[in-house]
Amino acid sequence: MYAQxxxxxxxxxxxxxxxxxxxxxxxxxxxNDVKIEPKDWMPEDYRRTLIRQIGxxxxxxVVGQLxxxxxxxxxxxxxxxxxxxxxVQDEAGxxxxxxxxxETLGVSRDELIELLHEGKMKYSSIFNYPTLNWADxxxxxxxxxxxxxxxxxxxxxxSYGPYSRAMIRICKEESFHARQGYSAIMKMAFxxxxxxxxxxxAVNRLWFPALMMFGPSDKDSVHSEQSMAWKIKVKTNDELxxxxxxxxxxxxDYLGLERPDPTIKWNEERGHYDFxxxxxxxxxxxxxxxxxxxxxxxxxxxxxxxxxxxxxxxxLEHARKKAARKVAAE
Amino acid sequence: MKNEWxxxxxxxxxxxxxxxxxVGSLHAPDAETAILNARDVYTRRNEGVSIWVVEAKHIAAxxxxxxxxLFEPSESKIYRHPTFFDIPEEVGHM
Ligand SMILES: [Fe+2]
Ligand SMILES: [Fe+2]
Numbered sequence: 572m573y574a575q576x577x578x579x580x581x582x583x584x585x586x587x588x589x590x591x592x593x594x595x596x597x598x599x600x601x602x603n604d605v606k607i608e609p610k611d612w613m614p615e616d617y618r619r620t621l622i623r624q625i626g627x628x629x630x631x632x633v634v635g636q637l638x639x640x641x642x643x644x645x646x647x648x649x650x651x652x653x654x655x656x657x658x659v660q661d662e663a664g665x666x667x668x669x670x671x672x673x674e675t676l677g678v679s680r681d682e683l684i685e686l687l688h689e690g691k692m693k694y695s696s697i698f699n700y701p702t703l704n705w706a707d708x709x710x711x712x713x714x715x716x717x718x719x720x721x722x723x724x725x726x727x728x729x730s731y732g733p734y735s736r737a738m739i740r741i742c743k744e745e746s747f748h749a750r751q752g753y754s755a756i757m758k759m760a761f762x763x764x765x766x767x768x769x770x771x772x773a774v775n776r777l778w779f780p781a782l783m784m785f786g787p788s789d790k791d792s793v794h795s796e797q798s799m800a801w802k803i804k805v806k807t808n809d810e811l812x813x814x815x816x817x818x819x820x821x822x823x824d825y826l827g828l829e830r831p832d833p834t835i836k837w838n839e840e841r842g843h844y845d846f847x848x849x850x851x852x853x854x855x856x857x858x859x860x861x862x863x864x865x866x867x868x869x870x871x872x873x874x875x876x877x878x879x880x881x882x883x884x885x886x887l888e889h890a891r892k893k894a895a896r897k898v899a900a901e
Numbered sequence: 902m903k904n905e906w907x908x909x910x911x912x913x914x915x916x917x918x919x920x921x922x923x924v925g926s927l928h929a930p931d932a933e934t935a936i937l938n939a940r941d942v943y944t945r946r947n948e949g950v951s952i953w954v955v956e957a958k959h960i961a962a963x964x965x966x967x968x969x970x971l972f973e974p975s976e977s978k979i980y981r982h983p984t985f986f987d988i989p990e991e992v993g994h995m
Binding site: 608610611612657660661664667668671674679680681737740744883884886887889890893894 | 904905906908925926927928930931934941942945946962964965
């Protein structure tokens with residue numbers, strides 16, 4: 572979801588007979604829930620798929636700071652400002668944990684960042700939607716981080732050790748994100764009629780983009796099968812999406828807001844809510860780069876990276892000189 | 902990539918007197934900055950009272966292919982565990 576459309580090299584899972592002895596041994600470890608560690612043998616496709624997935628996930632954490640950072644200076648109270656600042660800082664940390672996990676696979680963080688800036692890597696479609704007002708910030712924490720939690724809790728069991736450990740660390744911090752969001756939206760939903768209207772509007776606009784975070788429907792998700800066999804993915808897109816809807820609908824009801832999708836209905840037989848799928852054409856369009864904020868987000872990312880270059884280079888040069896002086900003195 | 906900051910591994914000692922534990926890694930130009938960054942990334946919620954950083958390239962690690970020769974010998978030495986010995990109940994806690 573933070574990695575919505577990760578390409579794997581093959582669309583078909585190899586049968587046991589087609590596997591080399593090394594591949595068989597590798598698959599046995601995965602089937603027995605033994606974690607794969609950086610120096611262990613792994614199929615080249617597993618390594619490449621993971622780099623793509625963890626990289627996309629890391630980029631999403633970092634780009635995800637932009638729509639929220641937008642509101643730090645305009646938070647309604649000093650307390651809300653401090654909270655939002657702490658939340659956004661956490662996301663920078665999440666990006667870092669994930670880049671570190673990707674680096675154990677033999678790619679460097681700077682390489683990944685450059686691939687993102689060149690448009691060769693993706694990040695979650697959700698961050699290409701704008702945050703228009705303070706209610707959106709509440710809704711983002713509640714819905715977007717809420718969706719992220721569902722995905723990331725599942726990924727704690729992923730087969731690659733460093734990725735799994737990053738997920739465990741991240742999950743510890745995420746529930747603060749969702750709760751601060753819900754608390755902000757509660758204030759609005761139970762506030763003046765004007766505030767309540769803003770809360771409703773935010774939920775209406777962000778609901779379907781939040782559902783898109785889990786990626787295309789299973790029937791259209793061509794890359795899932797191999798990822799499931801490798802336990803890079805632990806649950807399917809539709810399973811995770813259903814879990815999100817089931818968890819969130821009562822939270823919407825509690826706020827006294829209208830459900831953003833009038834077709835949402837409890838299905839006694841299934842034991843789940845029925846709901847409408849988002850507009851997948853819109854989703855693929857946003858993924859392709861044509862969402863409302865894609866160009867803006869990438870421009871800001873590139874600018875931050877380029878404007879920071881002299882600091883990174885200066886500090887490195889300073890460190891080199893300091894080390895040289897130390898050697899000379901010895 | 903040129904001019905990339907080196908990678909540091911971060912170890913943190915928590916509140917309760919346990920040993921420093923590996924918590925993750927980060928990039929920094931030098932050790933001082935690595936400690937400051939580690940403070941910002943890994944101790945935002947009272948996770949620690951002491952930080953060690955070491956440049957990743959200085960860590961020597963056992964390789965997975967040595968797993969057998971290194972660790973198998975201890976598998977057969979079950980007498981190294983206290984539960985190997987039956988102590989009569991009358992003797993009391995030991
Ligand atoms: Fe995050
Ligand atoms: Fe978050």
